[in-house]
Amino acid sequence: MGRFGFVARRLLQTIPMLFGIVLVVFLVLQITPGDPARQIAGLRASEADLEEVRQELGLNDPIIAQYGRYVGNVLQGDLGYSYKSRKPVADIIGDRISVTVWLLSTGVLMTLLISVPLGVIAALRKDRMADHAIRGFGLLGLSMPAFWTGVILLLLVALPTGWFPAGGFGDTFGEKLRAIFLPALTLAIGSSPFIIRGLRAAMISVMESDYISTARSIGVAGGRLVRRFVLRNAAGPGVTLVAIEIGYLLFGAVVIETTFALPGVGQGLVIAAQGRDLPSVQGYTLLFALVVVAVYLLSDIVTAILDPRVEIDT
Amino acid sequence: MRFRTAIALMVLMALLAAACGDSSSDTTTADTGGTTETTVSTDDRGDAGGGTLTAVRFESFDGWVLDSAAAYSSYQTHQAVIEPLMRFGADGQSIEPGLAESWDYDPDGLTITFTLHEGANFSNGDPVTAEDVAFSLDIWNAGPNFGGSWDAIVGVTGEGQEIVLELAYPDNTLMAVLASSISGIMPKDFAGMTEDDYYNDPIGAGAFVVDEWSIGGRIVLTPNEFYYDPERPYVDELILDVVTDETERQILFDSGEAQIIEYLSPTVAPQYDPADVYVCTVHSVEHIGLNVLRPPFDDPLVRRAVAYAIDYDAIDAALGEYFGLPSGILSPNILNWAPPSKPYFSRDLDMANDLLAQSSAAGGTSAELIYDAGNALDTLVVQIIQANLAEIGIDVSLSALETGAFLDRAFSIDADMTIWNYGAISPNISDPLIWIYATGWLFSGQETDTLFDQFLAYADAATNADMQAIITEVQDGAIDEAAAIAVAEGSYLHAVNQNLTGFESAPWGLYYYDTIALGG
Numbered sequence: 052m053g054r055f056g057f058v059a060r061r062l063l064q065t066i067p068m069l070f071g072i073v074l075v076v077f078l079v080l081q082i083t084p085g086d087p088a089r090q091i092a093g094l095r096a097s098e099a100d101l102e103e104v105r106q107e108l109g110l111n112d113p114i115i116a117q118y119g120r121y122v123g124n125v126l127q128g129d130l131g132y133s134y135k136s137r138k139p140v141a142d143i144i145g146d147r148i149s150v151t152v153w154l155l156s157t158g159v160l161m162t163l164l165i166s167v168p169l170g171v172i173a174a175l176r177k178d179r180m181a182d183h184a185i186r187g188f189g190l191l192g193l194s195m196p197a198f199w200t201g202v203i204l205l206l207l208v209a210l211p212t213g214w215f216p217a218g219g220f221g222d223t224f225g226e227k228l229r230a231i232f233l234p235a236l237t238l239a240i241g242s243s244p245f246i247i248r249g250l251r252a253a254m255i256s257v258m259e260s261d262y263i264s265t266a267r268s269i270g271v272a273g274g275r276l277v278r279r280f281v282l283r284n285a286a287g288p289g290v291t292l293v294a295i296e297i298g299y300l301l302f303g304a305v306v307i308e309t310t311f312a313l314p315g316v317g318q319g320l321v322i323a324a325q326g327r328d329l330p331s332v333q334g335y336t337l338l339f340a341l342v343v344v345a346v347y348l349l350s351d352i353v354t355a356i357l358d359p360r361v362e363i364d365t
Numbered sequence: 366m367r368f369r370t371a372i373a374l375m376v377l378m379a380l381l382a383a384a385c386g387d388s389s390s391d392t393t394t395a396d397t398g399g400t401t402e403t404t405v406s407t408d409d410r411g412d413a414g415g416g417t418l419t420a421v422r423f424e425s426f427d428g429w430v431l432d433s434a435a436a437y438s439s440y441q442t443h444q445a446v447i448e449p450l451m452r453f454g455a456d457g458q459s460i461e462p463g464l465a466e467s468w469d470y471d472p473d474g475l476t477i478t479f480t481l482h483e484g485a486n487f488s489n490g491d492p493v494t495a496e497d498v499a500f501s502l503d504i505w506n507a508g509p510n511f512g513g514s515w516d517a518i519v520g521v522t523g524e525g526q527e528i529v530l531e532l533a534y535p536d537n538t539l540m541a542v543l544a545s546s547i548s549g550i551m552p553k554d555f556a557g558m559t560e561d562d563y564y565n566d567p568i569g570a571g572a573f574v575v576d577e578w579s580i581g582g583r584i585v586l587t588p589n590e591f592y593y594d595p596e597r598p599y600v601d602e603l604i605l606d607v608v609t610d611e612t613e614r615q616i617l618f619d620s621g622e623a624q625i626i627e628y629l630s631p632t633v634a635p636q637y638d639p640a641d642v643y644v645c646t647v648h649s650v651e652h653i654g655l656n657v658l659r660p661p662f663d664d665p666l667v668r669r670a671v672a673y674a675i676d677y678d679a680i681d682a683a684l685g686e687y688f689g690l691p692s693g694i695l696s697p698n699i700l701n702w703a704p705p706s707k708p709y710f711s712r713d714l715d716m717a718n719d720l721l722a723q724s725s726a727a728g729g730t731s732a733e734l735i736y737d738a739g740n741a742l743d744t745l746v747v748q749i750i751q752a753n754l755a756e757i758g759i760d761v762s763l764s765a766l767e768t769g770a771f772l773d774r775a776f777s778i779d780a781d782m783t784i785w786n787y788g789a790i791s792p793n794i795s796d797p798l799i800w801i802y803a804t805g806w807l808f809s810g811q812e813t814d815t816l817f818d819q820f821l822a823y824a825d826a827a828t829n830a831d832m833q834a835i836i837t838e839v840q841d842g843a844i845d846e847a848a849a850i851a852v853a854e855g856s857y858l859h860a861v862n863q864n865l866t867g868f869e870s871a872p873w874g875l876y877y878y879d880t881i882a883l884g885g
Contacts, residue, residue, distance in 0.1 A: 093510035094435055094772065095803040100509035134430045136580035137561060146579055175462065198610075205616050217620035218613055219583075219606065304876075312581050312608045322581030322611055325739075326425045327769040363812030 058352050065344055073125055077118050079336075080329050091134045092326050109347040121333075130337065131330035133323075140334035144316060148338075150220050151304055151315035157231050158238035158300055159293070166243040170250030171277065177255060185251075189244030197303050201237045201310035209233060218312030234311045238303055242296045249292040253285035260284075287354045294350030298343040370754060387631065397731040403606075417602040418865075420625040421614050425607050429567045431547050432508025437628060437874055440546040440790050442605060443585060445878050447487075447549030447569030448526070450479055450498075451540065452877065453792040455869035457646060458700040461546045462494055464570055464593070470817060474535030479528040486591035487552050488574040493521035498530075498831045500553040514542045514799070517824075536824045537832060541700065541793030545826050546875075572598045572879035579609050595617040598879035599867065618860050622653070624883065626860035628874055631687045632857050635767075643859040646698045648872035651680075651746060651853040653734075654775070654783040654808035660750040661732060661759075662781060665726035668847035671752075673717035674757045679749050679831070680853050684742060687858060691851035692805070694843040696837065698872045700793045701823075703833035705840035710850060717757045729758030732781035735774055738765035746852060750784075755808035778810040788857065788873040794836055796822060 088104040089096065096104075105111050109120065124131065130140035152180050173185040195203075209215045221232045257263060258281055305317035312318070316335055323331035378854035393756070427439040431447065434440050444452075452467040465479035471655035485493045499521035506512050514678050517536035523529045532539070540550060550570055555563035567575060572594070584605040608614045611633050617623040618637070634642050655662035655671060662668050677690050693705045721727060734750065736743040744765070751761040756776050761782070766774065776782045786807065789796040802813050819835050824833045843849060867880040 085767070086773050088775065089773065090769065092432075093433055093508075094776070095800075096508040097509065133580055135425070135433075137564060138580070143579065146582070202612055202616075205613075210620055212618065213620075217616045217622050218608065219617075219622070222671070274512075310613055311612050312606065312613050318609070321582060322425045322607060325583065325609065327770070346575065 058357050060349055061351050065348055068344060069341070070122075072344070073122055073337065074118070075160065075337045076333050077121050080333055081114060082328070085327055087134060087327075087329055090329070093278065115177045125337070130334040133331050134328050135326055135331075140330050142333060143319065144334055144338055147314055147316045147319045150313055151301075151317060153220075153227060153231050154234055154238070154304055154313060154315060155297065155300055157235035157295060158242070158304075160234050162246060162296065162300075163293070165239055165249065166246035168244070170247040171254065171282070173247060173251040173365070174281075175277070177310075178253075179242070182251075187246060188343035189247050191239045192244040195240065197237055197241050197306045198310045200240055201234065203220045203236060205311075220313050220315075221338060230311075230313070234307045234313060237307055237310070238300055241303060242300055245296055245299075246289070246292055250285060250289050253288040254281055257281050258296035259286045290350050290353050294346050298348045301339055301342055367371070374647075375624070386714070393637055400598045415599075415601050416657055417601040417604060418627075418878065418881060418883060419604040419606065419617075419623045420878070421608050421617055421623040421629055423607070423609055423611075423614070424628075426545045426578070426584060426605075427579060429564045429578075429771045430508075431549050432510050432512070434547065436609075437790075438605075441627070441878075442584060443549055444546040444571065444875070445573045446552060446567060446571045446575055447546075447601070448549060448571035448573045449544055449546065449548040450774050451544040453541075453544045453871055453875070455871055455876070457648065457698050457789075457792050457872040460540055463544065463774040464550060467837060468540075477530045477531045477532070477539075478523075479530070480594035481526040481528065483526065484591075484593040485526070485570055486589075487556070487568050487570045488591055489552070489556055489568050490591050491552060491556070493551070493570050494530050494548055495521055496609075497550055498528050501551045501728055503548070505548060508547075511542075511654040514547070515539070518663065534825065537795055537826060538795035538820075538824050541791040541795060545791035545796075547790075567684075573603055576602075582737050584609075586606050590599045592653060592879075593656050594879075599882035600878075605876050609856045613648050614862075618862070624862040625868070629858040629860050630741060631685055631855065631858060634860075635685070637860050638697075640863055641860050643861045643870060644843040645859075645867065645870050645874055646856040646872040647689065647855060647856050648874075648880070649694050649786050649788045649855045650691065650694065650696050650851050651684075651742065651786045651855065652691075652784070652807055652851045653692065653750065654785070654804075654806070654849050655847070656778055656781050656808075656810055657848050658778055658810040659781075661724075661726040661730040662848075664725040664849065667726045667730070667759075670717045670720035670724060670757060671754060671759065672847045673713045673720065674753050674759075674790055674848070675710070675750060675852060676753050677710070677852060678712065678713045679753075680746055683745055683749060684853055684855065687857035688853045691854050693840040694801075694849055694851045695794060696788050696797045696873070697854060699789055699797070701829060701832045702794045702835060703836040703840070705844055706837050707841060707844060709844065710847075712753075714756060719758050721759075726759070729760070731760040731762065733764055734782040734784065735761050735766055735771055735780040736784045737771045739768055740786070742786070747784055775808040776804065784852075786855075790873060790875065791816065792871065795820065798823070798839070800848075809848035811846055 087110060088101040090102045108121045109117060113227050128141060132138065133140055133143055136143065157197060173182045176182045205217055209217050216230050217231050236279045263280055264278055271280065304315060305320055308315045308317035309321050320332065320335040323335060379591055387415045424436040424438050426442055427436055431443055433442060449463050451463040452461045455459050462483045464481055466482045468477055468479045470477055481493055487493060502515060502518060502521055505515050517532045517534055517539055518530050519533045520531035521528065552568055556568050572589055572592050574589045576585040577585045578584040586603040608617065611630065614626050615636060618626050629642065647839050655668045657663055658877050681688060691709055693709055695702060734747055736747050738744065747763050751763060754761050774780050787800055798816065801807055802820065806813055806816065816839065819839055823832050823835045826835060859870060862869050864884050866882045868876060870876040
């Protein structure tokens with residue numbers, strides 16, 4: 052079957068995984084304390100009004116029936132209606148997702164711009180001053196929680212210079228770029244150390260392999276050796292690391308969007324949870340899970356394309 | 366080289382964007398060494414007009430269904446778009462013109478005639494009529510939360526600017542209800558829209574119209590060009606943002622990107638410039654509820670022992686300058702409030718020990734105290750109460766709950782003890798009475814029939830003195846029963862940019878956006 056078979060098999064494996072995710076999302080919120088009927092009807096509603104809401108939403112039905120209904124709706128792209136706004140949850144998520152896409156894509160770009168050069172330098176200058184300095188930077192980045200980094204950037208950069216807004220997301224391209232710069236940098240500072248460390252280790256491993264010695268012996272050296280032989284072969288683990296990082300970045304977005312008041316899905320999840328808007332929380336959770344599954348799947352496919360050994364291993 | 370180029374390009378683009386700024390904005394801010402100056406463009410809405418006013422709140426909006434409002438942010442937003450016939454005064458006691466410029470009661474109190482402002486129009490240009498008021502009344506009455514508040518009204522008639530409400534009986538509470546945001550006037554038949562469409566794109570006769578909104582997201586309001594007062598609102602745009610992080614709220618305020626932070630937490634207020642902190646008149650009541658439906662608090666002696674064991678001075682000291690000692694169980698500084706005729710509880714350990722010794726819990730007992738873990742003040746106060754009650758042999762276990770879980774157990778009277786804080790939304794003491802009734806006497810489970818009778822008597826009382834006598838009776842009853850015990854009274858706070866003019870808040874923290882101008 053080769054690499055095509057590998058990709059097809061991975062796609063098939065995601066189907067039961069997705070059903071499992073939907074089940075977990077459904078069950079976790081079923082056991083969450085709190086009466087959704089009171090959330091909808093209001094704090095002053097009578098027991099009769101609450102019962103009417105429960106009947107209307109089918110909250111008195113057996114759990115299995117509610118789950119079946121939920122799965123059926125999800126399969127049709129219907130994530131339910133917000134308890135608060137009466138709007139479709141899919142629309143609410145749709146309104147916010149572009150901000151998070153901006154944040155993640157800029158964050159990933161910055162992460163790569165920071166981590167790839169530093170990872171390469173650290174590997175090429177192994178155990179020398181540059182390597183120690185880069186690893187020290189990595190340690191620093193890892194030890195600073197994102198919310199703290201964000202606040203520090205706001206206080207030390209945004210407020211004194213006025214170059215970047217202290218929060219929110221703009222309307223024009225320029226405003227958006229300004230608004231997203233510091234949040235994305237915060238993400239990148241937190242995630243770069245993982246990539247730097249992974250890329251450094253992968254490159255060192257590749258550089259110690261026989262085929263690199265062979266390449267050197269036939270006169271391949273310098274940038275050509277790094278680009279064509281070392282980086283290409285170290286890219287597989289790197290892609291997997293980036294995919295894992297995107298998963299982390301997504302959850303990091305919850306913190307970053309809250310810190311920088313960015314109206315993305317991360318902030319939406321926090322506000323929905325605070326407001327006990329359970330259908331929205333379910334929708335956001337499902338989205339996060341799906342994105343992580345999709346990114347991992349994509350990384351497996353990219354790795355399979357980049358690395359011919361994948362079909363042998365599987 | 367290419368990496369370096371890419372990094373440089375990225376930084377350059379961001380800096381360029383930063384340097385370009387937003388040419389479409391009417392408001393610019395400039396740091397002038399500690400203070401922020403706001404430069405505002407003007408338009409045809411008066412000399413002080415123009416600019417974007419940004420207010421930031423921590424709680425999310427509940428949507429446009431008036432009856433579903435639970436958060437103060439919702440009451441605050443509703444009244445800006447779906448304006449009621451009247452407004453409340455900032456003193457918390459007066460009622461001022463809203464859509465109606467005047468009103469008259471007939472001598473028997475069974476008819477109220479409102480005269481609308483000339484040019485009182487909905488944002489679609491249609492004039493406000495008696496039919497719209499009648500339609501709105503039907504919607505209000507159907508609400509599961511506040512539906513009973515307009516029971517006295519049996520008919521709405523009138524022509525032109527005149528609206529006549531016919532009452533089945535005189536009701537002293539009605540005017541305050543009509544001045545609150547739950548009585549916003551909506552166009553008849555939702556102006557031809559479906560109910561869902563209307564609540565997605567509401568039309569009101571308020572000073573603002575909805576430009577964009579979402580639950581938990583940004584709400585942008587712009588001036589209603591058909592508003593009866595051509596001078597108001599004084600701003601070109603009103604932005605209402607939800608920011609859940611306290612630090613970020615303060616950074617937005619300090620940077621000048623937000624001019625108002627609504628409902629500032631007393632725990633972070635000291636971090637603001639005192640001149641920026643607007644302190645509302647004392648109004649909120651921090652209270653505990655003792656479950657009278659089961660031991661140990663089914664015994665009034667145990668409840669009174671608790672009341673005398675609490676160290677109110679310690680709580681006062683812990684809560685800081687914006688709180689003080691309680692004067693009674695009802696929110697003060699509101700129309701017809703009256704104090705109890707007897708001294709309110711104060712700490713008396715000997716009395717507490719004596720009462721407990723005579724009670725069914727002699728020798729000691731235990732109880733669970735549930736609280737909202739997200740409320741920093743409650744978290745502080747419960748620890749003081751736990752220590753206080755340990756001194757008389759009551760072992761209190763603290764249960765920190767998520768807000769929804771707390772409310773579920775509190776409303777179900779499913780905890781020995783609860784702690785909560787409440788205020789009003791309209792200028793009459795009848796409003797807190799309704800809340801106390803709806804919560805089963807502040808989550809204590811104490812019978813509410815007596816309170817309901819007192820409420821009816823209040824609504825029907827002939828004079829203010831009669832009403833205040835009833836309120837004193839309610840306050841005294843609360844002391845006698847000791848089922849709900851006030852432990853502190855406090856002020857709601859807002860952070861308000863000193864360059865704003867026209868900002869005035871009622872004691873319960875609500876205010877009107879259309880009276881505010883930037884840059885005064």
